[in-house]
């Protein structure tokens with residue numbers, strides 16, 4: 060279970076664990092399930108009924124569903140992230156030692172995928188976890204070594220096609236010169252909290268680049284990607300503001316892109332942080348819009364200036380344009396700037412500018428490129 064330690068104080072955590080244990084035992088103990096608390100927020104469940112992998116999956120999913128049900132404690136709505144790892148005896152290990160070790164690996168794999176998952180032990184898992192561990196180690200070493208670089212991709216005004224902004228996308232170059240995609244290492248950085256340090260580097264580097272532009276009288280705002288893990292840090296707002304001050308960059312030149320799908324579990328806290336950020340003059344963009352199932356009532360409460368239609372929808376245009384059109388209507392109702400990412404063709408560009416999109420971004424204009432090239436091509 061995750062989130063338990065977030066509740067104030069140990070006593071509260073203990074109280075929660077007791078109520079979770081009760082929920083687990085009262086629902087399942089009579090149904091052929093042996094339950095024991097391993098310590099902390101980890102439980103061991105043994106079932107004789109789950110005689111096949113299919114049965115085990117059904118049972119595991121049912122347990123997750125029950126344990127995920129929200130509840131109210133001291134007027135606060137709570138909901139836990141539940142991760143499960145499954146081993147089958149005797150095929151996955153013949154003694155208790157092997158079984159427990161493999162169960163741990165399967166559990167780790169569920170957590171690595173963001174939780175609320177069931178993972179089965181497989182022999183590839185050992186390999187996979189090993190590779191991940193190597194990457195994690197390399198990542199933690201690289202932060203101080205200058206192995207990261209911000210690439211910039213222009214954002215164009217849909218009508219004039221002038222550059223009106225850009226997005227910073229991080230790149231990681233390993234010792235041997237190979238580049239590792241942020242799609243691979245950002246999730247690892249998030250689950251290991253390395254994202255805190257890395258995210259601070261991104262903020263600092265963005266401000267450093269912007270400082271140069273401001274000094275030369277070029278007012279082109281930059282958007283950076285921020286993970287919810289960063290937002291939830293106590294000193295986040297303070298850090299961003301201090302960075303802007305230090306580099307003498309006006310707050311409205313920095314925009315924060317937050318991925319819609321990551322908000323849901325911490326909605327109220329995130330809204331509070333974003334509100335404060337915005338009161339200080341920074342702009343907020345909802346990234347990957349349309350993939351996160353925000354309820355319409357939630358949308359109304361989000362303090363945002365921009366929504367970015369996800370490229371998976373944009374790329375369907377003009378043949379499959381229904382979702383993109385809907386996103387366009389939502390943007391109009393909310394009165395925010397509408398950005399389309401992943402624009403690759405002239406046809407998409409034409410459709411988007413005729414359907415209310417203000418700003419376009421994608422390979423059609425430029426891939427993300429090193430900052431000095433961006434400056435040469437688009438700014439000076």
Ligand code: C2E
Pocket residue numbers: 212227228229240241242245261283284285286316318346347370400401402403420421422423427
């Ligand atoms: P994202 O924020 O949705 O960024 C858009 C991704 O689409 C980028 O991938 C970009 O290179 C790519 N892209 C841009 N135009 C096109 C196009 O026309 N066609 C196609 N097929 N792709 C296009 P990238 O750079 O690999 O980044 C992947 C993801 O990693 C980003 O998705 C973002 O979620 C995350 N990320 C990148 N940099 C950072 C960062 O500094 N901090 C954090 N927290 N996340 C980052």
Ligand code: CA
Pocket residue numbers: 226284316346
């Ligand atoms: Ca983005």
Ligand code: CA
Pocket residue numbers: 318346347
């Ligand atoms: Ca994203």
Ligand code: CA
Pocket residue numbers: 346347369370400
């Ligand atoms: Ca996206």
